[in-house]
Amino acid sequence: GAVVSQHPSWVICKSGTSVKIECRSLDFQATTMFWYRQFPKQSLMLMATSNEGSKATYEQGVEKDKFLINHASLTLSTLTVTSAHPEDSSFYICSARDFSSYEQYFGPGTRLTVT
Amino acid sequence: AQSVTQLDSQVPVFEEAPVELRCNYSSSVSVYLFWYVQYPNQGLQLLLKYLSGSTLVESINGFEAEFNKSQTSFHLRKPSVHISDTAEYFCAVRRNTGFQKLVFGTGTRLLVSP
Numbered sequence: 484g485a486v487v488s489q490h491p492s493w494v495i496c497k498s499g500t501s502v503k504i505e506c507r508s509l510d511f512q513a514t515t516m517f518w519y520r521q522f523p524k525q526s527l528m529l530m531a532t533s534n535e536g537s538k539a540t541y542e543q544g545v546e547k548d549k550f551l552i553n554h555a556s557l558t559l560s561t562l563t564v565t566s567a568h569p570e571d572s573s574f575y576i577c578s579a580r581d582f583s584s585y586e587q588y589f590g591p592g593t594r595l596t597v598t
Numbered sequence: 599a600q601s602v603t604q605l606d607s608q609v610p611v612f613e614e615a616p617v618e619l620r621c622n623y624s625s626s627v628s629v630y631l632f633w634y635v636q637y638p639n640q641g642l643q644l645l646l647k648y649l650s651g652s653t654l655v656e657s658i659n660g661f662e663a664e665f666n667k668s669q670t671s672f673h674l675r676k677p678s679v680h681i682s683d684t685a686e687y688f689c690a691v692r693r694n695t696g697f698q699k700l701v702f703g704t705g706t707r708l709l710v711s712p
Contacts, residue, residue: 487641489615517699526688527642576641578700578705589634589642 485511487579489590496567496597504562504593506577513579516560517587518552521574533560557582567597600625600691602703610709613681619674619706621663621689631672632690632700633663642688648672648696659683684710 486509496502506516514535519527531547533539533554541547549571551563560579564571576592601624611617623629630649634642646657653665663674674691689703 489641524705524707526702529699532699550665574639578642586644588644591641592639 485509485579485581485588487577487588488589489577489593491546491593492591493594494596496595497567498568499562501565502567502595504564504575504577504595506562506579506590508558508579508581509587511579511588512557512582513560514557514582515580516554517578517580518550518562519576519578520559521576521592523574527576530562535552563581564595567595569597571595572597582589599702600693602689602701604689604703606706606707607675607704608707608709610711611679611698613710613712614678616677617675617679617683617708618709619687619689621672621674621703623670623672623689623691625670625693628694629691630694631663631665632692633657633661633672633674634688634690634702636688637704638685645674645687648680674696677706679710681710681712683708 539552
């Protein structure tokens with residue numbers, strides 16, 4: 484079946500530094516990838532939608548300069564949390580939509596802790 | 599716009615008992631419906647989906663859900679749960695035209711105890 488990987492699975496960083504999270508579709512091409520944020524015991528909040536080769540579309544209230552998204556290829560999207568603060572600590576989940584089937588598959592998530 | 603309501607934030611049941619996780623949605627257009635399961639510290643896995651055709655859909659691990667258009671519901675059921683079914687369950691909808699985003703409910707935590 485279709486697999487989406489995320490790296491790293493968890494990361495701890497100091498306040499003020501930047502962190503990059505990678506999302507890869509391993510056995511399919513994804514023209515569209517989604518980035519979600521999940522707070523403890525809450526639902527997934529869509530942060531942005533990225534289409535390969537173009538700028539990401541951010542949801543209302545999400546700072547595009549803080550959460551930089553790059554979707555440079557059909558199998559890779561990255562989320563960079565710039566100048567991270569403790570309130571950015573969360574579980575970040577990416578999802579990739581299969582170009583051929585339109586099915587959406589989710590990665591295992593990345594837990595970010597900012598100290 | 600679409601919205602999803604999962605009224606039960608937590609459902610405790612005993613092993614081998616039946617369970618129903620409720621999901622209601624609101625949409626002015628036709629939608630696809632999904633149930634996802636999330637185990638601790640993991641991403642989401644698709645459990646089952648309704649796209650069209652038979653209103654009763656089943657998963658490989660014994661869950662089923664029935665699309666009820668008149669009641670705008672897509673409740674998830676299992677006749678006999680296992681300890682391993684303990685997880686968070688999310689209902690989601692998506693417009694059935696074009697490239698539309700998933701809209702998730704707030705989730706229901708299923709707690710199965712021996």
